[in-house]
Amino acid sequence: MGSHYVVVVNSYRHAREVLLKKGKDFAGRPRTVTTDLLSRGGKDIAFASYGPLWKFQRKLVHTALSMFGEGSLALERIICREAASLCETLSAAQDTALDMAPELTRAVTNVVCSLCFNSSYRRGDPEFEAMLEYSQGIVDTVAKESLVDIFPWLQIFPNKDLTLLKKCLQVRDHLLQQKFTEHKEAFCGDTVKDLMDALLQVRLSAENSSPLEPGLELTDDHLLMTVGDIFGAGVETTTTVLKWAVLYLLHYPEIQRKIQEEMDHKIGLVRHPHLSDRPLLPYLEATISEVLRIRPVSPLLIPHVSLADTSIGEYSIPKGARVIINLWSVHHDEKEWDKPEEFNPGRFLDERGQHIHSPSPSYLPFGAGIRVCLGKVLAKMELFLFLAWVLQRFTLECPEDQPLPSLEGKFGVVLQVQKFQVKARLREAWRAAS
Numbered sequence: 171m172g173s174h175y176v177v178v179v180n181s182y183r184h185a186r187e188v189l190l191k192k193g194k195d196f197a198g199r200p201r202t203v204t205t206d207l208l209s210r211g212g213k214d215i216a217f218a219s220y221g222p223l224w225k226f227q228r229k230l231v232h233t234a235l236s237m238f239g240e241g242s243l244a245l246e247r248i249i250c251r252e253a254a255s256l257c258e259t260l261s262a263a264q265d266t267a268l269d270m271a272p273e274l275t276r277a278v279t280n281v282v283c284s285l286c287f288n289s290s291y292r293r294g295d296p297e298f299e300a301m302l303e304y305s306q307g308i309v310d311t312v313a314k315e316s317l318v319d320i321f322p323w324l325q326i327f328p329n330k331d332l333t334l335l336k337k338c339l340q341v342r343d344h345l346l347q348q349k350f351t352e353h354k355e356a357f358c359g360d361t362v363k364d365l366m367d368a369l370l371q372v373r374l375s376a377e378n379s380s381p382l383e384p385g386l387e388l389t390d391d392h393l394l395m396t397v398g399d400i401f402g403a404g405v406e407t408t409t410t411v412l413k414w415a416v417l418y419l420l421h422y423p424e425i426q427r428k429i430q431e432e433m434d435h436k437i438g439l440v441r442h443p444h445l446s447d448r449p450l451l452p453y454l455e456a457t458i459s460e461v462l463r464i465r466p467v468s469p470l471l472i473p474h475v476s477l478a479d480t481s482i483g484e485y486s487i488p489k490g491a492r493v494i495i496n497l498w499s500v501h502h503d504e505k506e507w508d509k510p511e512e513f514n515p516g517r518f519l520d521e522r523g524q525h526i527h528s529p530s531p532s533y534l535p536f537g538a539g540i541r542v543c544l545g546k547v548l549a550k551m552e553l554f555l556f557l558a559w560v561l562q563r564f565t566l567e568c569p570e571d572q573p574l575p576s577l578e579g580k581f582g583v584v585l586q587v588q589k590f591q592v593k594a595r596l597r598e599a600w601r602a603a604s
């Protein structure tokens with residue numbers, strides 16, 4: 171592709187070799203025009219090349235996420251607060267056709283906003299509206315193997331996508347800078363309320379006592395781009411999966427009914443779902459797994475780069491090659507999946523339908539190995555709780571006067587869902603119980 175040597179990996183065996191067996195050989199990232207703009211030359215995590223600073227940033231975020239998030243009841247409380255607010259909005263819109271996307275986005279945004287900045291947005295908040303707009307512009311224009319990323323010299327010509335990306339990044343940068351300044355002013359070093367504080371504290375302690383090793387200095391740009399990554403990834407990925415899940419439930423009402431029956435039976439209608447209910451709801455878990463298979467959020471992952479001369483299967487791969495893992499083909503491989511185009515959560519359940527398992531190793535929705543997704547645990551918590559809350563109360567239907575919306579994705583840095591409307595009908599059983 172252009173002057174780059176690009177290898178596309180289509181089978182799970184080769185994908186696993188690249189990501190797991192030879193993970194370190196392939197842990198690099200390419201530098202491209204658009205991702206360099208997004209990450210100020212790779213000062214984030216996702217688009218940064220392999221090296222000590224990238225490792226350090228990943229470790230810091232991992233620790234911070236497990237501290238405020240994954241292991242703590244506080245996070246469950248935050249997600250449930252947002253799920254309750256989402257349900258209220260759906261109740262208010264009863265029986266009218268509604269675009270759920272902005273509401274799902276706000277719920278998910280408020281979870282990462284709490285984690286990153288200890289703040290959240292109300293409905294109609296102008297800052298939230300601005301974020302929706304700039305983020306859409308970035309998703310549409312960044313890292314989609316566009317021509318300027320393949321032929322960098324093309325950036326000297328006027329380019330609509332690049333102009334839009336730069337405009338959106340200005341808005342994002344202003345917002346990030348504002349949060350950063352507020353945090354720096356309020357930070358006293360004792361209490362760490364969120365990811366931004368956690369990063370500031372690491373830097374402060376390095377300045378005061380144990381200086382960081384050379385090459386591990388975290389500049390303001392590194393802190394900003396790291397938080398920008400978690401915020402951006404946290405919002406766009408989980409929201410996209412929720413939209414796909416809702417869309418598939420409109421197409422497969424019998425699957426929606428089965429989830430609801432499982433919930434009525436195992437949880438009932440007098441209390442809301444908790445994370446500890448996950449083992450009780452294998453059919454819901456299997457549905458989430460199937461959504462992640464049939465419409466992978468990141469169908470080509472993020473490109474990897476070989477850091478040494480190496481090989482994949484019987485092929486020699488020179489240092490510096492770009493390696494694209496075609497997750498779409500891994501997830502739709504007919505040799506591994508029975509009728510791969512069919513949406514069938516049952517394939518992720520054991521014979522008695524009580525436990526979830528992957529029927530094939532050809533399944534890597536979060537990638538694997540050194541570059542595996544940093545937000546996997548958080549994303550799974552959110553997907554489970556948001557869907558459980560909504561489906562306990564509502565049946566989601568396609569408005570009568572509209573055709574079933576298309577299941578075709580729109581390719582970008584994430585596989586996007588085309589706009590569609592939903593009617594959220596309060597369930598009779600829920601109405602009667604409450």
Ligand code: HEM
Nearest residue numbers: 215216403404407467468471472536537541543544545549
């Ligand atoms: C990377 C999937 C949610 C943060 C990735 C990759 C995939 C992925 C496929 C690329 C792996 C590779 O290049 O080999 C998903 C899916 C999600 C999700 C399916 C939701 C269901 C999240 C969330 C966060 C997050 C909620 C943040 C809290 C990241 C980061 C990376 C990443 C920082 C880059 C890792 C690196 O390059 O070292 N994710 N992700 N993701 N994800 Fe996620």
Ligand code: PLO
Nearest residue numbers: 216305308309398399402403406468583
């Ligand atoms: C989404 C738009 C935001 O405004 C900026 C942003 C930051 C991190 C990116 C994310 C975007 C898209 C999804 C990415 C994530 C890092 C890891 C994740 C690429 C561009 C995935 C799925 O790989």
